[in-house]
Amino acid sequence: MKRRLAIFGVALVAVAASFVVYAQQASAAVGLHISGRNIVEANGQQFIMRGVNHPHVWYTSQTSSFANVKALGANTVRVVLGSGKRWGPSTDVANVISLCKTNRLICVLEVHDTTGYGEDGAAATLDEAVNYWISQKSALVGQESYVVINIGNEPIGNNNPAQWTAATTAAIQKMRSNGFQHLLMVDAPNWGQDWQNVMRDNAQTVLDADTQRNTVLSIHMYSVYNTAAKITDYLDRFQAAGWPLVIGEFGWQFNSGEVDHETILAQANARGLGYLGWSWSGNTDPILDMATNFNPAQLTTWGQRIFNGANGIKATAKEATIYSGGTGSPSPSRSSASPSTSPSPSRSASPSSSPSPSRSASSSPTGGKACTATYSIVGQWPGGFQGDVKVTAGGSAITAWTVAWTFANGQAITQSWNATITTSGAAVTARNVDYNGALGAGASTNFGFLGSSNATNGIPSLSCTAS
Template identity: 50%
Template sequence: MLQRLSVAFVALIGIVALAFAWAAPGAPSPAHLTASGQADTGFRIENGRLVDAAGNDFVMRGVNHAHTWYPQETGSLADIKSLGANTVRVVLSSGDRWTENGVADVAAVVADCKANRLICVLEVHDTTGYGEQAGAATLDQAVDYWVRVQSALHGEEDHVLVNIGNEPYGNDQQTVSNWAADTSAAIDRLRDAGFHHTLVVDAPNWGQDWSHTMRDGAASVFASDPDANTVFSIHMYGVYAQESTVVGYLEHFVDAGLPLIVGEFGFDHSDGNPDEDAILSHTRRLGLGYLGWSWSGNSGGVEYLDLVEDFDVNRLTPWGERLFHGPDGIAETSVEAPVYGDGEPTEEPTEEPTEGPTEGPGEGDCEAVYTISQEWSGGFRADVTVTAGTDLDGWTVTWTHAPGQHVAHAWNAEVTADGANVTATHVSYNGTLAAGGSTTFGFTGTSEGSPQVPALTCAS
């Protein structure tokens, strides 16, 4: 989604109905999806699913952030994380249309993602609408950029996915027909250059694939990747106004054993009204990732797609409230990436972490450790690691906060408060722990003065 290009979608209106009427070919056999050159570390694809180096399933729950146009908004990733996201898709420029984000800047973005325990999807935006948008870069030019900044990404395969180029074709069918060949060529060049990251490829037709070019060509593109490590990304705006259209597109990839995310979507658009409820509910049902557009800074008539006003985390828009706090939204469904699951921040916090005392029940069935990992004026972030003393089918951690200290947003646990008394209970995916196993939940909070570490009680 390019904030300055909303009018470009008008060209879709006359042809969307025809696109919906086209028949879908038979789903390709998933037999060709066996990896032949998997990287030893980092994310990879197994049976059509995105997993980490340890084989843990990872489902993206996050948003897009227009870093290249707003590089001064350095607090945005921390704010995005504070609302429960596990992933951020970061807009970069190759220098073909906007000011290039160089090696140092890209390295800083990656470090910021890691410091805030977010998975980073980095994308080049200059390719948007190639063949229809004047000045748009080719996928080959995008690869040139990735090679220039490769040193910033080396060794980050378990934290970073490379989205080769945003919405790389407009609606000109002559250029759209080259999508599969050009995408495979870009993948080959990146692999030859030594990139073993999971690659993300966007659909043509301004990302919406109304022509089904990506849907029909995805199997051949996946098979062309020597690392078998490519994820497909659909952008859902006005083309996806009907639940049946959303379901049909998502299920085609799942049935074919092909990995898919919804890399962008909104609750409204100038080209039509997407069914955001269907997108959220069916990605949850199918276990597919999604990334809402976008944190803040939209213009050109699509300002309503801002999730917060003026980059202020305390001023959620109606779209922001829906995406973060509504049914099937980020707060309800996000699980932090397992690579951050050790309960310790990836980067050193501004102050030494403070660990709280632990109290367990008499039989020692679990213990919990409370760590203040970040602190700022009027607020803080805490992480709580629960470790099982015996096999557990569920756990509950309770504590009493100091006066003036309150939980704001939590993830990986159901957290409730009655005054200063706080109760955190496991969620569906982290309640079962073998003896010696552990899980971590976290939250951001407000504090009058320096936050204090409470005593904890953990019980099964």
């Protein structure tokens, strides 16, 4: 998967003075399609995506997420699927589409296995992603008014991003030759961020490859886009050329130098561009969760900003007319520094994407009201790691718990969630917060943290006490 980018300045290369305007109209407007630089519905009404990404392939039981993001105002959800090369295979496409339609959401379906191909050895090719779509064709045909096919997520890493043009062209043509009439979405290379401008400089070639003139380009904006100037310059180029574009992923400015999400939101709103924030919940880097533990009642700072901000989803989203029947109505209310000048991937979402295997240690419960704590390292990188602790009540219900341990190798906690953590030197004490202290007999809860570490990162012994 991906790591957050190190702070990194990128100078955009000058574009040739003249652009060929991509003035396109789908040849067979069977559903969602491109008109000029806009996405429109079959009736010609413009549709502007306002939504979030949902990591479905890793959390297939979290089906309530569709209703929850709709209730917060979204009109679109981008759903993470797996082709079976690395994740999945996702064979529940028909059910996912049904969940979208039941909740009056436009469904952007994407294959995540292609992420970082050429740099990540486990990644699938775009051609393999197309083969997956062909295998799911029976669930997709007839859904053109409700479904956008995002052929492959961030399909090329930083190694030889120039291969993106030919690979994307071939993927589009293979989709069309196999009878798909859906609106297609294609992601940029460089882990989606196009910091070497391959998509920007070859957009016309890729768009012209679609015999139906029904493809939208997608940029993913993370820390490459950490200033208003970089964001507006990139978007200006596409607008001037008349090319259709959506912001298919972006994060938020949780630290100085991170992605300037406020400018992204404002510019998208001013230009009529769709946006899909990353991501609803379940990240191994929880700073990018919009809702803690998939709970819409526990919106994070990021969640509050994207749903309830001035240019956020609730204020700007309009439901697709395929559902409303009118002209659109307001919807109801881990990181690692990247080497030198090559940005690394932007964020981590997959629970199986950790660079190191999980390791764990458990405490021993005591008599009476008791609990057990299991410590796991779920991700590790040079100088840092992510830990998770599972707290389980014993044979009786408990109302509060405390977990304690002492680091032996100089580790230090830098950030935590779902627990109140205090430290004194190497000693760590974690206490429940107000919503996860009460556990029934045998019930469990988890808390997690990010930490710094040396080359040795041993598993500490834990104690767990309950009341």
